[in-house]
Amino acid sequence: MHKVIHSESIKSALAARGWTQAQLAKQLGESPQLVSLWLKGETFPSPAKLLKLATTLKLGFDKLVEPSANQPMIAFRKKAGAKTTDEHIVKARGMGELLKPLVAYLPQQQALHTLLPSPSTGYIPLQVAAAQVRAKIGIGASATLEYSHLIGEFKQNDAILVPVLWGEKQNHKNALHILLRSENVTFVYLNLDTRLEDFKFWMAHELAHVYTPGLAGTEEGEDFADAFAGALLFPQACAEQAYAQAMRARGEKGQMAVLQRHAADHSISVYTVFRETQGFAQSKGLAPLSVDEKALHALRNSQRGELVSASLFKPGPPKPQELIALTAKLFQSDFFLALQRLLNDRGGSESYVQQVLDVPLRDGLALFEVLSGAQVS
Incomplete structure (x- = not known):
């Protein structure tokens, strides 16, 4: 089941403001045709556009998106x-979507x-x-x-x-x-x-x-x-x-x-x-x-x-190779091995690594260079 916009919630929010779909599109900086496709469920906004839609209409993520079993x-x-905001929720769910292709490169699941x-x-x-x-x-x-x-x-x-x-x-x-x-x-x-x-x-x-x-x-x-x-x-x-x-x-x-x-x-x-x-x-x-x-x-x-990081990496911060090795050996995790296999098989960029780890782009680039050019044990 693919994700669709909760059109009734959006229409109610528009009516409360006296806006048309065209006026909403103008507020978002998008075309009226694209907004219409969202409301019809024919396309779905990117995480950045979804967040802008949420903040513009002041709607929570649960009111903005139809529940999906997937x-x-x-x-x-x-x-x-700390307060969890709509931005945090949208970002985390976006990370989840990015993780789905990685599953095929993980070891066979336990029974x-x-x-x-x-x-x-x-x-x-x-x-x-x-x-x-x-x-x-x-x-x-x-x-x-x-x-x-x-x-x-x-x-x-x-x-x-x-x-x-x-x-x-x-x-x-x-x-x-x-x-x-x-x-x-x-x-x-x-x-x-x-x-x-x-x-x-x-x-x-x-x-x-x-x-x-x-x-x-x-x-x-x-x-x-x-x-x-x-x-x-x-x-x-x-x-x-x-x-x-x-x-x-x-x-x-x-x-x-x-x-x-x-x-x-x-x-x-x-x-x-x-x-x-x-x-x-x-x-x-x-x-x-x-x-x-x-x-x-x-x-x-x-x-x-x-800090745990200070006790594990001295002197810190760790090099990408050190974090990758720690993940595999101490935490018994196949995450970076699966990520390397995905990058080698399907291609990818430092942007994908950065987004799936929620780290600064420079850190994503450093990890990408190691994963795409070195063996991960």
């Missing part, structure tokens, strides 16, 4: 305080994927789901979940990891999840310019999206992914131990020191440990910790770890 589903792991049929943010269902995943991976109830465990689960579920360098502050998202529904393949972009104590949580968050494709792109899906990530990384057995130790500690500072030790042991944020420990106490009807959340956040912000 359109990419997207989910953002946003930075704190079975892990699915969580009844996702719930309730404490007990979350703990059950986390325990099932941990048992599948083969680790105990209180063992530290390693990056290799998460990477292995992505690979087993045909989720292609795409490590990117989007900067710590320049981009509104820390991760981007694109599900190609017809192809049943997921691409997960992970921003390496992320603090070490947050990165594992964001990977677990994205894994939750892989397990619950039906919730992709919804607020319910985001809430579940956050809750599941915490339960998977610091499950009940860990929270129970942390609670017991914290309640024996002296005062708020003593409790925070206990939480910090557990956070360091699991390579996660102290806030994740705090939240999961408080959740355990509430589920058992126990007294909450005496730690003040504001004080905890202040402590966390004063002791931030280095």
Whole structure:
């Protein structure tokens, strides 16, 4: 099913402004004939023109485009305080369309994927789901979940990891999840310019999206992914131990020191440990910790770890060959290998590489030169 413009929404927006189709075309800088073809569903605007149409009529993407069973589903792991705009949505879905030709160059898909049929943010269902995943991976109830465990689960579920360098502050998202529904393949972009104590949580968050494709792109899906990530990384057995130790500690500072030790042991944020420990106490009807959340956040912000990119590439930034090698060897991802095969088979340009990775054109050019002229192992 191809994408078509939601003509009734546009006609209503035009009527509210007292515009004709010709006047809309003038506002867009397009011909009236082209706008007419859009409204008839005979052609579809490019991402740039679609965005201009959305901003001109002040219509959200969901009001502008007829729902399609084949359109990419997207989910953002946003930075704190960031707002997802129509421009972000249009751009991400455009990336999804560009990824479709890449699927043919990926390895054969796995026969079975892990699915969580009844996702719930309730404490007990979350703990059950986390325990099932941990048992599948083969680790105990209180063992530290390693990056290799998460990477292995992505690979087993045909989720292609795409490590990117989007900067710590320049981009509104820390991760981007694109599900190609017809192809049943997921691409997960992970921003390496992320603090070490947050990165594992964001990977677990994205894994939750892989397990619950039906919730992709919804607020319910985001809430579940956050809750599941915490339960998977610091499950009940860990929270129970942390609670017991914290309640024996002296005062708020003593409790925070206990939480910090557990956070360091699991390579996660102290806030994740705090939240999961408080959740355990509430589920058992126990007294909450005496730690003040504001004080905890202040402590966390004063002791931030280095960026993942800085720990992986010293001195940085990495050369294209280094990023390509890291993607294949550490993240067990065939993304750049498939991209190289596509470029060699079908041809392509630095513009395609730049757009499919959402990086500056100079970075797209550097990667294109390596992919089109060197072997990717």
